[in-house]
Amino acid sequence: MVNIAIMGHGIVGSGVVEVLRHNCESITKRAGDSINIKYILDLRDFPDSPLVDFFVKDFAVIERDPEVKIVVECMGGLRPAYDFVKRCLLSGKSVVTSNKELIAKKGCELLAIAKEKNLNLLFEASVGGGIPIIRPIVQCLAANEISDIVGILNGTTNFILTKMVKEAMPFDEALAMAQRLGYAERDPSADIDGVDACRKIAILTSLAFGKHVDPDLVYTEGITGITLTDVAYAAKWGGVIKLIGRVRRFSDDRVMPTVYPAFIPGYSQLSTVDDVFNAIMVRGDAIGDVMFYGRGAGKLPTASAVVADVVDCVKHIKARKYLFWEESEPGYIKDHATAFGEMFVRAAVTDYEGALSWLSDRFHVVRVLSDPGDELAVILTGVEGEIKSALLGDAPLEVKNLIHVVD
Amino acid sequence: MVNIAIMGHGIVGSGVVEVLRHNCESITKRAGDSINIKYILDLRDFPDSPLVDFFVKDFAVIERDPEVKIVVECMGGLRPAYDFVKRCLLSGKSVVTSNKELIAKKGCELLAIAKEKNLNLLFEASVGGGIPIIRPIVQCLAANEISDIVGILNGTTNFILTKMVKEAMPFDEALAMAQRLGYAERDPSADIDGVDACRKIAILTSLAFGKHVDPDLVYTEGITGITLTDVAYAAKWGGVIKLIGRVRRFSDDRVMPTVYPAFIPGYSQLSTVDDVFNAIMVRGDAIGDVMFYGRGAGKLPTASAVVADVVDCVKHIKARKYLFWEESEPGYIKDHATAFGEMFVRAAVTDYEGALSWLSDRFHVVRVLSDPGDELAVILTGVEGEIKSALLGDAPLEVKNLIHVVD
Numbered sequence: 001m002v003n004i005a006i007m008g009h010g011i012v013g014s015g016v017v018e019v020l021r022h023n024c025e026s027i028t029k030r031a032g033d034s035i036n037i038k039y040i041l042d043l044r045d046f047p048d049s050p051l052v053d054f055f056v057k058d059f060a061v062i063e064r065d066p067e068v069k070i071v072v073e074c075m076g077g078l079r080p081a082y083d084f085v086k087r088c089l090l091s092g093k094s095v096v097t098s099n100k101e102l103i104a105k106k107g108c109e110l111l112a113i114a115k116e117k118n119l120n121l122l123f124e125a126s127v128g129g130g131i132p133i134i135r136p137i138v139q140c141l142a143a144n145e146i147s148d149i150v151g152i153l154n155g156t157t158n159f160i161l162t163k164m165v166k167e168a169m170p171f172d173e174a175l176a177m178a179q180r181l182g183y184a185e186r187d188p189s190a191d192i193d194g195v196d197a198c199r200k201i202a203i204l205t206s207l208a209f210g211k212h213v214d215p216d217l218v219y220t221e222g223i224t225g226i227t228l229t230d231v232a233y234a235a236k237w238g239g240v241i242k243l244i245g246r247v248r249r250f251s252d253d254r255v256m257p258t259v260y261p262a263f264i265p266g267y268s269q270l271s272t273v274d275d276v277f278n279a280i281m282v283r284g285d286a287i288g289d290v291m292f293y294g295r296g297a298g299k300l301p302t303a304s305a306v307v308a309d310v311v312d313c314v315k316h317i318k319a320r321k322y323l324f325w326e327e328s329e330p331g332y333i334k335d336h337a338t339a340f341g342e343m344f345v346r347a348a349v350t351d352y353e354g355a356l357s358w359l360s361d362r363f364h365v366v367r368v369l370s371d372p373g374d375e376l377a378v379i380l381t382g383v384e385g386e387i388k389s390a391l392l393g394d395a396p397l398e399v400k401n402l403i404h405v406v407d
Numbered sequence: 408m409v410n411i412a413i414m415g416h417g418i419v420g421s422g423v424v425e426v427l428r429h430n431c432e433s434i435t436k437r438a439g440d441s442i443n444i445k446y447i448l449d450l451r452d453f454p455d456s457p458l459v460d461f462f463v464k465d466f467a468v469i470e471r472d473p474e475v476k477i478v479v480e481c482m483g484g485l486r487p488a489y490d491f492v493k494r495c496l497l498s499g500k501s502v503v504t505s506n507k508e509l510i511a512k513k514g515c516e517l518l519a520i521a522k523e524k525n526l527n528l529l530f531e532a533s534v535g536g537g538i539p540i541i542r543p544i545v546q547c548l549a550a551n552e553i554s555d556i557v558g559i560l561n562g563t564t565n566f567i568l569t570k571m572v573k574e575a576m577p578f579d580e581a582l583a584m585a586q587r588l589g590y591a592e593r594d595p596s597a598d599i600d601g602v603d604a605c606r607k608i609a610i611l612t613s614l615a616f617g618k619h620v621d622p623d624l625v626y627t628e629g630i631t632g633i634t635l636t637d638v639a640y641a642a643k644w645g646g647v648i649k650l651i652g653r654v655r656r657f658s659d660d661r662v663m664p665t666v667y668p669a670f671i672p673g674y675s676q677l678s679t680v681d682d683v684f685n686a687i688m689v690r691g692d693a694i695g696d697v698m699f700y701g702r703g704a705g706k707l708p709t710a711s712a713v714v715a716d717v718v719d720c721v722k723h724i725k726a727r728k729y730l731f732w733e734e735s736e737p738g739y740i741k742d743h744a745t746a747f748g749e750m751f752v753r754a755a756v757t758d759y760e761g762a763l764s765w766l767s768d769r770f771h772v773v774r775v776l777s778d779p780g781d782e783l784a785v786i787l788t789g790v791e792g793e794i795k796s797a798l799l800g801d802a803p804l805e806v807k808n809l810i811h812v813v814d
Contacts, residue, residue, distance in 0.1 A: 015693075019550050022692075023550060023551070023693070026548075026552065027549065030548060030549045124546075130694040132542075132543040135539075135543070136542070139531075139539050139542060139719075140539065140715070142434065142438075142714065142715040142718040142719070143426050143430060143714035143715045143718065144430070269676075269680075269700060272676060272679050273676075284711065286422075286430070286708065286710060286711035286714075287537040287702070287712075288708055290537065290538055290539070290699070290701030290702075291699070292697070292698070293676060293697060293699075293700065294694065294695065294696060294697030295694070295696070298695075300692075300693040301693065301695055303550075303693060304547070304550040304693035304694045305550070305694075306550075307549065307550035307693075308547070308550045311550065312546075312549070
């Protein structure tokens with residue numbers, strides 16, 4: 001029997017209890033040992049829970065109990081999760097967490113402690129919810145040099161954009177619906193400003209390329225500036241707008257992780273990933289493109305990924321899994337402004353033909369999407385920083401929106 | 408240093424050598440040890456190969472060399488692969504194979520020997536080529552009860568059907584093109600008759616539900632009967648025709664593995680999996696639907712899956728991975744004829760309205776796709792065996808095609 005403690009009895013934590021109890025028999029068979037929940041840490045009272053006797057409020061009870069071999073952290077946030085997880089590792093307990101903020105910010109330090117102590121720190125649920133992605137990337141890595149990762153990493157924004165694309169529902173209305181359905185928080189900023197997707201692409205970048213990427217250094221745009229007009233132009237172009245977390249590795253081994261809404265062509269598998277679903281496309285030199293798709297959030301999908309990690313910990317109680325990255329050197333992240341590619345530009349103009357010539361003189365205009373009038377909409381090719389500075393200078397047009405194109 | 412032998416220097420075998428040599432540095436880092444190719448077994452001569460000194464023609468050289476810890480089998484077919492793999496395991500060597508026929512037919516026996524000898528027998532490349540699917544299923548299984556698996560498991564037939572659907576290219580022409588491009592063999596029967604997909608769904612069923620399913624017991628239809636007329640009706644219905652490997656588990660724990668062309672609705676992620684790509688959708692009780700997508704065949708994708716298994720073997724040289732299934736009892740496979748669901752029926756009729764009433768009297772007609780005339784095309788709901796026997800009896804219509812509908 002392996003004793004575990006679960007920290008946090010919110011949505012994910014209670015889901016973990018539910019999955020462990022509901023699929024107890026098959027989990028025991030797979031793990032090769034029974035898993036016993038010895039403690040649940042939560043500051044709140046749950047007098048009606050059938051597990052009422054297992055609740056504790058003091059973390060030190062778990063920390064000091066040598067019988068607890070694995071601690072599951074489902075509290076979320078950096079404080080006190082960071083302190084608790086570190087102390088768990090230092091006191092010889094393996095840790096499973098669903099906490100993307102924790103891994104994105106502190107993964108490098110915590111993984112080093114786990115390595116030093118010969119313990120496991122697993123975090124499959126931190127990216128893509130229930131979708132197996134962390135292990136498949138490690139597995140792909142075993143025989144591939146990965147060059148690109150592109151993913152729809154946030155279900156809330158994907159739900160909102162799907163409503164805008166499929167039902168021409170305005171942003172505010174779609175957000176309100178997401179909140180009513182429980183897909184978005186009352187304060188939706190972590191989702192709609194791209195913060196959540198940013199943490200996830202930081203984790204994937206750190207893992208895939210072996211060096212830590214601080215989420216604060218990831219160029220991040222949210223979706224609040226996307227309008228139904230932009231959505232209509234994307235449709236005319238032959239695609240949809242999705243919030244994309246993306247990382248590219250360059251030949252000098254530097255990486256460019258970004259989060260932004262982007263035009264995605266209709267032929268891309270990512271273009272049909274709708275509603276709250278997530279998908280992550282990984283490109284390797286031998287394997288080509290592989291994609292992983294599923295529910296990126298939700299109580300049971302996320303809990304199922306956590307429980308799979310717990311089972312893996314039980315099976316590898318004395319052997320470490322290969323999950324590790326090092327500190328990165330300054331300059332490791334390549335400035336997104338140096339990226340060459342396509343961008344969608346929508347601008348108010350007084351002289352339509354004049355503005356179009358002005359753009360054509362400076363950049364390669366791939367396609368004009370607007371009809372002559374007081375709004376010009378085109379797809380340009382150029383260096384991102386140069387496009388932006390030209391448009392913000394004395395251009396004969398007033399930019400309404402500037403959206404990346406990802407193919 | 409870990410010594411390995413590679414049996415077979417065809418497309419996959421030579422790809423394994425290429426990936427091992429090309430990504431040598433990162434593979435050594437991941438495996439934690441260097442991997443040395445000590446022998447390559449092939450009856451042919453490769454005088455110009457840089458590895459010419461490693462070639463052997465006698466299997467016994469590999470079998471008797473105690474320095475060889477891992478043997479990679481890329482010969483394909485049952486004979487002599489079955490005999491060689493068994494002897495490798497019996498002489499204490501772990502085995503990695505890409506051979507779907509071998510695992511589908513003999514997996515149960517070989518896995519039992521591997522377990523007995525505390526060795527690994529890994530076969531990620533046998534299903535889905537480079538797509539990580541075997542491990543993710545085992546991982547999903549750790550916390551989920553899987554109920555369904557549906558997959559596009561054969562790239563050749565998917566290429567042919569994509570040409571028929573997207574370009575209205577007749578079957579024969581699409582097949583000829585697939586052969587010209589090297590996607591189909593000169594004798595294409597293993598692909599177009601569904602045999603290849605059948606072996607793969609047999610492996611997935613055995614793995615996901617823990618009991619061996621002989622591919623000979625899987626109900627299998629190929630795609631040779633699919634016409635452009637059927638494709639057009641599928642489009643009118645709102646979907647496409649795909650060759651589907653599918654298994655469902657019932658509440659009595661019996662399973663129904665099948666391979667057949669099917670109508671897939673346009674909203675399904677599987678409907679946009681085109682050309683030679685494969686995708687496998689897995690449904691679990693906690694995780695919901697997850698899908699894995701990528702190149703299901705080809706030299707480097709398949710080789711990359713084989714090499715990832717080799718790396719895993721090196722890392723677990725003394726610890727077994729959890730891949731196992733037992734013999735199944737008679738009656739474990741539920742007869743597909745008892746399945747209740749939708750079917751597309753296309754038939755020649757002399758009395759259109761009369762034939763439609765006749766069908767409506769016996770089954771639930773969900774939708775009529777034809778216009779009145781000498782051909783009737785409908786979607787019916789009923790028990791598969793009952794639909795088939797009624798239509799083959801004294802029905803006032805002559806069936807031209809009968810195609811499953813999968814949602």
